[in-house]
């Protein structure tokens with residue numbers, strides 16, 4: 001199949017009438033083919049095959065099969081990625097594995113821009129391990145200097161969920177290795193947003209979710225990457241039966257499976273993976289470099305448009321496109337109400353406490369027209385202060 005161009009891909013998604021969706025970095029929209037694919041999985045597989053679906057419909061191999069398709073998007077070896085569980089769990093597993101591979105050291109190093117769940121999982125792990133393990137959190141710009149002889153693993157989210165700041169994966173990974181630390185990269189806001197070269201950068205572990213830029217749907221499973229050089233040495237902390245070398249021997253003792261498959265835990269989310277398959281049918285035909293170029297064009301259009309016309313909004317993202325992921329964020333003390341007013345006008349972005357308005361740019365279904373309209377609507381709301389109405393100040397969960 002020929003690569004898809006971005007004029008064609010929009011038609012492959014269901015987007016509600018009258019909506020400009022700038023929140024695909026939180027939850028990607030529905031690929032039109034997903035509904036039929038899920039229906040087929042329900043009726044023809046679950047319905048007609050019953051338990052035979054595990055073999056006949058290939059449910060058991062789905063986590064590895066879909067992992068190999070995601071591998072291309074993140075520069076990974078095809079056999080080094082497997083799906084399952086949620087990103088928080090995959091972070092826990094990867095951290096536990098990294099600590100065990102670097103046993104003379106006791107510190108997990110991360111940055112204050114990381115998503116809370118990643119930090120919480122690290123906290124839970126070090127509390128459980130005891131023995132002097134700790135989590136050290138420093139500002140993003142201080143990571144390189146904080147890499148010392150105590151750091152066992154550097155855990156970073158490549159693109160900051162609030163500001164969109166993009167870490168330099170190649171340099172920080174090289175630096176961490178020079179200092180004797182292993183690396184764990186969270187790709188939640190980079191997979192499907194920009195080119196990633198896990199293998200070329202020599203990354204040790206990575207994980208990400210599939211419901212953001214990858215459009216796998218709410219609750220879609222996470223993925224985990226383990227560098228092939230490490231996979232055979234990982235002793236899984238969550239040693240579930242489907243990570244066992246021979247799950248159907250029902251042996252009373254655990255034997256880790258081949259390679260990354262040992263990081264499977266339990267029964268895969270078959271229906272969710274059917275939806276994700278439909279999303280990956282689109283991704284299989286996307287050229288990631290072209291996607292990145294289009295994302296930069298759209299982000300720059302939005303950023304310069306808002307800076308020109310909404311001077312009260314202060315840029316929260318790096319100004320240089322090369323230092324941003326695929327989102328643009330602004331500060332405003334009334335950010336919550338402004339976002340509610342925008343959503344009421346059909347422009348869906350999101351708000352992140354305490355004061356950040358966040359907009360994601362996803363060339364698969366957003367083009368220059370939508371970006372122009374979004375800037376117009378935001379400029380209008382700021383000019384007429386229509387955000388300052390009681391219904392826009394009321395908070396929901």
Ligand SMILES: *Cc1c(COP(=O)(O)O)cnc(C)c1O
Pocket residue numbers: 086087088089114115117118157161186188189209222
């Ligand atoms: C979205 C996101 C998560 C979410 O984790 P789940 O377990 O899938 O809910 C975790 N970490 C980062 C960096 C994220 O952006």
